Amino acid sequence: MLLDIQNLTKRFGGLTAVSNVSFGVERGEIVGIFGPNGSGKTTTLSLIAGILKPTSGAIVWKDRDISTLTPFEVAQQGLVKTFQNPQLFPELTVAQHMRIACHLHVKRALGIGRLRTLFSGMPAELDRTLEHKIGQMLELCRLSSQRNDEAGALSYGGEKMLGVAMGMVCDPELLLLDEPASGLGHDEITNLDAVLRDLKSHGVTLCIIDHKVGFLGRLADRSIALHHGAVIATGKTEDVLANEAVVAAYLGKKHA
Numbered sequence: 001m002l003l004d005i006q007n008l009t010k011r012f013g014g015l016t017a018v019s020n021v022s023f024g025v026e027r028g029e030i031v032g033i034f035g036p037n038g039s040g041k042t043t044t045l046s047l048i049a050g051i052l053k054p055t056s057g058a059i060v061w062k063d064r065d066i067s068t069l070t071p072f073e074v075a076q077q078g079l080v081k082t083f084q085n086p087q088l089f090p091e092l093t094v095a096q097h098m099r100i101a102c103h104l105h106v107k108r109a110l111g112i113g114r115l116r117t118l119f120s121g122m123p124a125e126l127d128r129t130l131e132h133k134i135g136q137m138l139e140l141c142r143l144s145s146q147r148n149d150e151a152g153a154l155s156y157g158g159e160k161m162l163g164v165a166m167g168m169v170c171d172p173e174l175l176l177l178d179e180p181a182s183g184l185g186h187d188e189i190t191n192l193d194a195v196l197r198d199l200k201s202h203g204v205t206l207c208i209i210d211h212k213v214g215f216l217g218r219l220a221d222r223s224i225a226l227h228h229g230a231v232i233a234t235g236k237t238e239d240v241l242a243n244e245a246v247v248a249a250y251l252g253k254k255h256a
């Protein structure tokens with residue numbers, strides 16, 4: 001198993017946001033995470049990405065517990081998370097955002113020597129490598145034609161796609177996506193669906209949170225449903241979405 005979440009719990013004071021959650025992710029699959037507002041979805045992904053530290057439990061990545069690593073170290077291990085709302089710099093271009101997201105490559109290539117690039121520019125060969133990679137990822141994410149646009153000029157769907165492209169340029173083995181379809185229109189969701197299927201065919205494993213049952217229901221091979229921080233259903237996506245406890249969590253017991 002690529003990722004094995006074991007009895008993960010996160011408390012914020014008296015509130016248990018994630019309660020004894022266990023699930024696994026196999027290489028190459030798309031795993032969906034469903035659950036109503038406040039059910040602990042973002043907290044779970046933030047724990048996996050090292051952004052939050054668990055109160056208890058283990059996050060085993062390729063047989064090693066990574067729950068004490070920093071977000072940067074987790075990303076270096078191949079686990080990268082995108083954010084529910086991308087925080088971009090409106091006055092920087094799409095390509096400049098991609099350069100910022102290349103920091104892992106620069107660190108790998110130059111180590112501490114990367115500090116020199118602040119004063120004298122990037123070594124030409126590394127610069128070519130980064131530009132090539134950025135070009136590939138923008139193409140994969142259908143953003144090539146907006147390469148030189150300022151982020152402030154992007155649609156919300158474009159901003160979210162740039163968040164995915166920035167995650168992808170870190171070379172993830174597992175990409176964790178927090179509500180990539182929220183706020184998107186029909187055509188943007190169709191585009192996102194195609195991009196995510198392409199990422200899968202490029203060998204990236206995906207773990208996706210979303211409320212959009214149509215979108216994630218079609219995409220996810222397997223799903224987990226959370227309610228009040230706990231797993232209430234797991235299995236084939238269609239079975240999870242039809243599960244009585246899941247329907248009741250979203251719509252109330254009357255509808256289940």
Ligand SMILES: Nc1ncnc2c1ncn2[C@@H]1O[C@H](COP(=O)(O)OP(=O)(O)OP(=O)(O)O)[C@@H](O)[C@H]1O
Nearest residue numbers: 012015016017035036037038039040041042043044
């Ligand atoms: N940093 C924090 N401090 C205190 N409480 C928090 C913190 N982060 C999340 N919570 C609480 O933990 C619970 C789970 O929040 P979380 O953001 O994980 O839910 P979610 O399932 O992602 O919801 P949504 O669908 O609205 O994004 C909520 O009650 C939330 O208010």
Ligand SMILES: [Mg+2]
Nearest residue numbers: 041042043084
């Ligand atoms: Mg959330």
